[in-house]
Amino acid sequence: MSIVHRMDHFTIVTDQPDKTKDFYAALGLHPGARPNFSVNGFWLYADEGKPILHVIEVKTMPTPRRGALDHMAFRGADMAATVEWLRSQNIQYRLMRAPDPFLTWQLFFPDPNGVEVEIDFDPQEPAPAGWKGNDPMPVRT
Numbered sequence: 566m567s568i569v570h571r572m573d574h575f576t577i578v579t580d581q582p583d584k585t586k587d588f589y590a591a592l593g594l595h596p597g598a599r600p601n602f603s604v605n606g607f608w609l610y611a612d613e614g615k616p617i618l619h620v621i622e623v624k625t626m627p628t629p630r631r632g633a634l635d636h637m638a639f640r641g642a643d644m645a646a647t648v649e650w651l652r653s654q655n656i657q658y659r660l661m662r663a664p665d666p667f668l669t670w671q672l673f674f675p676d677p678n679g680v681e682v683e684i685d686f687d688p689q690e691p692a693p694a695g696w697k698g699n700d701p702m703p704v705r706t
Contacts, residue, residue, distance in 0.1 A: 574608075575637040576619040577680050580626050582607070584677045591650060592639070592684070594618060611639075626678075636673065636681035644670055644686040648693045660696055662688075 579585045586596065586607065594609035597616060608616035618637070641647060651658045651674055658674035670686035 572617075574617050574619050575634070576621060577634075577676070577678055578621045578623055578626065578631070579678045580623050581677050582620065582622045585620055588677050589618060591654075592641075592647075592682075634680065636683050638683040638685060641672075641684040641686055642690075644672065644684075644690045645693050647672060647684060647686075660693070 577585070582605075586609075589609050594611060594617070596607050597610040599606070599608040599616070599619075605622040606620050607622075609618040609620065610616050617639075648658070648660070651672075656674050658672060661671045661673070663669040663671060668688035670688065670690055672684045672686065674682055676682050
């Protein structure tokens with residue numbers, strides 16, 4: 566018997582709710598139904614209709630910050646447009662390919678709260694202009 570069947574959601578805490586909501590909206594997540602919890606926040610949904618990112622609003626970030634979340638990973642499409650959006654926002658990112666036999670594209674960048682986001686893309690997507698291997702890509706200014 567398997568107890569865990571799939572990932573359900575990630576939760577982040579923010580003192581920048583509007584900036585956080587806008588950031589993830591640009592990645593394709595949209596606000597949706599949320600239980601009437603006693604703390605402010607919102608749930609963000611993917612196209613499949615499931616809330617995959619829970620956001621809790623706080624006046625100030627907790628010190629020390631809680632937990633040890635290294636990053637959250639999403640599956641995406643249209644890597645070129647995503648890279649172009651990151652460049653337009655002056656967000657530093659790093660693009661890598663997973664080793665053989667997978668070769669999945671892995672795009673890493675921070676959200677407004679410093680949480681690392683990974684978006685994985687199909688190996689068949691073409692490399693973006695300027696990609697020279699698994700090194701950080703500079704921000705265009």
